[in-house]
Amino acid sequence: MSDVCLFNLALSDLLFLLSLPFWAHYAAITQWVFGNFMCHAVTALYMLGYYGSIFFMMLMTIDRYAVIVHTYTSLFQVPVMVFATRIIPILMIMKSQKNHKAVRLMLVLVSVFFIFWTPYNIAIFLKFLHQLGYINTGQW
Known part of the structure; x- marks a missing residue:
């Protein structure tokens, strides 16, 4: 799963x-000289x-979560993830220092992403x- 995500990323x-x-x-030069088709094509490539990139980074984060929290069943399953309780409470219940570091790392990654x-x-x-x-303001 990680290799496929890295390739797609x-x-x-x-x-x-x-x-x-x-x-x-x-x-x-503040003027588009490549034509209308290229404008749409380049915009599509950009988007x-x-x-x-955002999607595959999120998918890799979810995969890492599955590997850390569900060590014995590390294959990613979408229905299990959708209907499971939230990530951080599950990790906090576990009394392992490794899991607390994982919680801190996830909070830092999510915070940096949003910032x-x-x-x-x-x-x-x-x-x-x-x-x-x-x-409709003139300052825009």
Whole structure:
């Protein structure tokens, strides 16, 4: 499972990287010169790479959780994960120092993820609201 996720994560990152030179050229001359089709294609590459990377990182985190918490049944099963109780209480019930370190690591990873991605997603959401006409200020 980890190898498949790592491979797909690498492909997602590659798609993302392929779109960056086009965006850099657009940022440098502030005019899109590659045509309408390429605009849609490069945007699709960017979005597939961006959200694909996030998806596969989350999937690998869930897989690591399954390996740590369910050591004897480390095969990832979606229905078990969906209907199980939350991750942190399960790890806190276990009286192992290794599990407490896993809880701290998960909290740090989730916190860092939200700290770095929340401002970007808020800005995208506000831009969307502005384009729809809900935000009509001259300072935008």
